[in-house]
Amino acid sequence: MAIEANGKTYETDEEGYLSNLNDWEPEVATAMAAAEDCELTQEHWDIINFLREYYEEYQIAPAVRVLTKAVGKRLGKEKGNSKYLYELFPYGPGKQACKYAGLPKPTGCV
Amino acid sequence: MAKKFMYINRKAPYGTIYALESLEVVLIGAAFDQDVSLAFIGDGVYQLTKGQNTKGIGQKSFSPVYMALGDYDVNKIYVEKESLEERGLTLDDLQHLVWEDEDEDYAEKDSIRLVSRSELSDVLDDQDVVLSF
Amino acid sequence: MTMLHTVNKSPFESKAFDTCLGLAKSGSTILLIEDGVYAATTGNSVADKIKNTSDINFCVLGADAQARGIEAKLAEGIKVVDYEGFVDLVAEHDTVQAWL
Secondary structure, three states: OEEEEOOEEEEEOOOOOEOOHHHOOHHHHHHHHHHOOOOOOHHHHHHHHHHHHHHHHHOOOOOHHHHHHHHHHHHOHHHOOHHHHHHHOOOOHHHHHHHHOOOOOOOOOO | OOOEEEEEEOOOOOOOOHHHHHHHHHHHHHHHOOEEEEEEOHHHHHHHEOOOOOHHHOOOOOHHHHHHHHHHOOOOEEEEHHHHHHOOOOHHHEOOOEEEEHHHOOEEEEOEEEEOHHHHHHHHHOOOEEEEO | OOEEEEEOOOOOOOOHHHHHHHHOOOOOEEEEOHHHHHHHEOOOOOHHHHHOOOOOEEEEEHHHHHHOOOHHHEOOOOEEEOHHHHHHHHHHOOEEEEEO
8 A cells, every 4th residue: 555645655554554664754644644534733743743752762652551641741631631632533542643653553552 | 450460581682582572562461451560580681781782683673662661550670680690780781761650740760670589589479470481 | 624603592591602612622713693692791600711711712793792782791802793704704714513
């Protein structure tokens, strides 16, 4: 599979995750979101950027529980709950947000 | 009720797949809200050494993943003193693993507990489930 | 006849290093690779064996030592080689024995 963004073609796996992490550009996230009828707001970007930073540091995509806790710490307690994250990413914050961020599916996420 | 799970790590990293497989199981298992501890004995203590750079061997380094364990509420990491000494290592040669205590305004606390073989034996005796890698 | 020996197991896990050391002739080379590199670190219970063996050349594969974060702990007199150096060693010796 592949996704078009920025006039380029990016290879993805059968579930739509980017094959090569280093290919990622913000436009890839926008295109992936558009394909799922989702328009990215600043709130979405806060999560996407957080995920990319987390991966850069620890080399893993965080589990939802870890993401929730970390978002609460970084972006404020009112955002550190699964309701907030599921409103932003209705297909699941782990699955959907990690995909937009160009990361592999979180370990333990089915 | 949460059960006490202990993962025992006995192998050096990269030469075999055990260390990485153990980490994966620990991370997946962490989703089940159990009382998890890790023990590093024998060559397993080499998994925690600082400054691992795998560029030359063309493998992904999983060394940074140990730093994330605190986020997964895995904050009881037992390192056997005798195993370190046999290998000429001290705690200073290992990564400084910490966890943040949410109840104390995210205060950083040490995850590594240096224990003697007999102390570890007591900890082991106290577990409900032991998995060895 | 000169022989190049390679050892890829940790000396704490396997007897491969001890067996190799026992059979290696004077003037031969022992190249430590993969988990074998741990034998070349100082301050451990194996270190004396290398220190007391002056008639054998000890080498480690640098990439394997770096991957394991032990480069700074390598004992004195151990030569660090890269992959090209590994190939050179194979070419320089008459035979290669891999202690798996």
